Amino acid sequence: MALQDLETMSRNENGIETAIGVLKQRFGERLKTSKSLLEQHAHTMTYIPSQLPDAVVFAESTEEVQHVVRVCADYKVPIIPFGTGTSLEGGVNAPAGGISIDLNSMNQIIKVNAEDLDCVVQPGVTREALNDHLRDTGLFFPIDPGANASLGGMAATRASGTNAVRYGTMRENVISMKVVMPNGDVVKTAARTRKSSAGYDLTKLLIGSEGTLGIITELTIRLHGVPERISAGICQFETVEGACNATIMAMQMGLPMARIELLDALQVEMINKYSGLDYRCMPTLFLEFHGTSDGVNEQVELFSEIAETVGGGVILWEKTTEARNKLWKARHDAYYAMLAWRTGCEGIATDACVPISRLAECVAETQKDAESLNLVAPVIGHVGDGNFHITPLVMMDDKDEVARAEEFIERLNMRAIAMEGTCTGEHGIGQGKRRFLRIEHGTGADIMASIKKAIDPDNIMNPGKVVGYQE
Numbered sequence: 213m214a215l216q217d218l219e220t221m222s223r224n225e226n227g228i229e230t231a232i233g234v235l236k237q238r239f240g241e242r243l244k245t246s247k248s249l250l251e252q253h254a255h256t257m258t259y260i261p262s263q264l265p266d267a268v269v270f271a272e273s274t275e276e277v278q279h280v281v282r283v284c285a286d287y288k289v290p291i292i293p294f295g296t297g298t299s300l301e302g303g304v305n306a307p308a309g310g311i312s313i314d315l316n317s318m319n320q321i322i323k324v325n326a327e328d329l330d331c332v333v334q335p336g337v338t339r340e341a342l343n344d345h346l347r348d349t350g351l352f353f354p355i356d357p358g359a360n361a362s363l364g365g366m367a368a369t370r371a372s373g374t375n376a377v378r379y380g381t382m383r384e385n386v387i388s389m390k391v392v393m394p395n396g397d398v399v400k401t402a403a404r405t406r407k408s409s410a411g412y413d414l415t416k417l418l419i420g421s422e423g424t425l426g427i428i429t430e431l432t433i434r435l436h437g438v439p440e441r442i443s444a445g446i447c448q449f450e451t452v453e454g455a456c457n458a459t460i461m462a463m464q465m466g467l468p469m470a471r472i473e474l475l476d477a478l479q480v481e482m483i484n485k486y487s488g489l490d491y492r493c494m495p496t497l498f499l500e501f502h503g504t505s506d507g508v509n510e511q512v513e514l515f516s517e518i519a520e521t522v523g524g525g526v527i528l529w530e531k532t533t534e535a536r537n538k539l540w541k542a543r544h545d546a547y548y549a550m551l552a553w554r555t556g557c558e559g560i561a562t563d564a565c566v567p568i569s570r571l572a573e574c575v576a577e578t579q580k581d582a583e584s585l586n587l588v589a590p591v592i593g594h595v596g597d598g599n600f601h602i603t604p605l606v607m608m609d610d611k612d613e614v615a616r617a618e619e620f621i622e623r624l625n626m627r628a629i630a631m632e633g634t635c636t637g638e639h640g641i642g643q644g645k646r647r648f649l650r651i652e653h654g655t656g657a658d659i660m661a662s663i664k665k666a667i668d669p670d671n672i673m674n675p676g677k678v679v680g681y682q683e
Contacts, residue, residue, distance in 0.1 A: 221308035221676055227287035228309055232267050234283050235311070242270040253294050253304065253312040259558045259608060260302040260644055265292055265312040272317045274390060274398060274429040280313050281427065282396035288670050293423040295335065295365030298357075300561055301642030303369065303422055307676040313427065315364055321345050322430070329435045330387055330404065335364020335428050351435040354379035357638070358544040364428045369640045370420030374471045374543065377463075377596030378502065379436060381638070383419050390430035391418055394668040404432055417663075422640055423674035425667050439502035442470070443512065444536040445529040447519050452476055452495045452579065452591070454523040456572035459497065459595045461518045463568050467511055471500035472596040473543055476579070479550075479590035486549035487542035497595075498543055499527065500536075546592050550603055554588060557605040562621050564628035565599040565637030574631055575600055581623050585616040599637030626651070641678045649678065 236243050244250075245267045254262035271277045284291050290310030297304060306312065319336035326349055333342060340360045342353050355366060357373035365371075367389065372381035379385070388402040401414040418425055449455040455474055462469060474497055475483070481493040499515070501508045516527060530536045542549075550559050566574045575591060582589035582602070593600025602624065604617040625635040625648045635641075635648035650657045661679045664671075 223309045224288055224290075227289045228266050228311075231283050231287040231289040231311065234287075235267070235269055235280060238279060239269055239276075242272075244268045244270075250312075253292075253297070253314065254306060255297050255304070258300050258302065258644065259560045259606065260305065260642075263302075263305040263307045264309075265290075265306040266309045268294070268312045268314055270314045270317055274392065277313065277315075277392045277427055277429050278396045278398065280311060281392050281394065284311055284672055285395055285670065288672060290672050290675050291427070292674050293364075293368065293427045295362035295368075296338065296360065298359035298361050299365060299369050299422075299642065300639040301636075301644035303640060303642040303674075303677060305643060305676070307643070310672075315362065315427075315429075318364075318429065324349065324351075324435075325404075326351060326435075328404070329437075330432055331435055332430065332432050333363055334430060335362060335367075337363050339363060339366070346435065350438050352438050353385075353433065354436055355382055355385055358547075363431055363433065367419050367428055367431055368421065368423050370638070372594065372597070372599075372638045374473055374500075374540070374594060376594060376638075377472055378468055378470045383416065385434045386415060386419055386431055387434060388415060388432040389418060389428050391426040391428050393426045394670070394673050398429070399426070420640070422642060422678050424664055424678050425673060427673075439470075439504075441505045441508045442500065442502055442536070443508050443529065444471075444498070444500040444539055445527045446491060446539070447497045447499060447515075447527045448492055448525045449495045449497070449519070450523040452575055453572045455495045455497050456575055456595060457522045458515075458519045458524055460568050460571060461522070462515055463596060465514065465518070467514055467518075468503070469499065469511070469515075469596055470502040471498065471540075472594075473498040474575075474591065474593050474595040474600060475543075475546070476591040478588075479546060479592050482549040482553045482590060483542045483546055486552050487538070487545055489538075489542055497524075498539060500540075543592075546590075547603070550590060550605055554605045554607075556607060557588075558608050559603045559605055560617050560621065561601060561603045561639070562624065563593070563599060563601040563637050563639045564624050564633060564635060565597065566628050566631045566633030568596075568598040570631040570633065571595060571598050571600070574627060574633070577627060578602055578624055581620055585620050587613075587616060587620055589620070594637070597637065598633065643677060646678065646680070 250264040254264045316336045318334040322332040324331040354375040357371040501511045589604040
């Protein structure tokens, strides 16, 4: 997305002013208009400039969310749902102003159904808080996008992360939701059963809709048993192509990897410096195996054989839980390691996902682009899914460098789509990738816009994101 293409929508000044007055009567001090809070609720975690809402409401129940939505519907005022603010591509910006509805206080774990391997939570519960709560049950929630995101936000953006190669994404792990629709009605999207043939799949429709169709106020999510054994380590390769090919072969053989994360040599150097590690600076796979003791041994043996055939070294094991946690914390802190590497830069975090057979080719060509455009752009990714991230580190006051970064992102998106992949495996569309959604889906984008218009005729739900009426 070029910065000059950032959409500015017309504002309903009178409606916004009136809605704020009405909501102030109900919420009192839980409605805030201070500039610092408005800025916090438009923070985009990317280089897209912030577009501030006019007020923030801190909701504490489904009924309060309904009240906010009904007031905003009456006065045709935009509503922007806010979880922890870790989404990318400008998903929490307010291009037409309006009301940011903060759901962090809706953080109750309502019920754990251990026998059915599911639980019911409010949207503000974070993945770390849920797993802390489940610690003594023998169960855990596996979706791990890196940031300690809220589960409502993770569902809204169809999050995935390091464990997705084995456990799937939010799409596979959300059973049902309660959602406040644009007219204030509450919809329950499904029963608590593991499957159903009853009507349209509203759950799947709303997962990944990025707040453009409704506001999630309750989720029923799948849980998984904690494995008997967890082993983690790294395997280093002479080339990125070798690391990608090892991943491809492991997936094609059906090896049930729990996590398989690629870091190129530059990214390894960055996390070494930031996290105090001392790995050799070469293409590296971070690996994790789950299962029984015998099963893990078998997985390790098979992967070692695969790695050896494509230039991989011996797996270096992290033998204690503390060391394993340090390994994955370093992986999760990779973005901050990038920013620390080049002081004063902005990280333009972007991702793509391709069929796994095209992964090595796509990564190699993307790295060549970074080199030819003279960009510092480390690679990291959930390569077991064919999904990788590359982050140009850009000095935003250097117009030439910004233009080169935008050209780089254009090439990446177009390459992924040409390889029958997608412009985003997990970051979402938001504002930043709307144009590529149209290229990727063609007339399918018209269907999405028709659904948006039918459900949200006044375009008050997170307007300017994903699709628009005129697309």
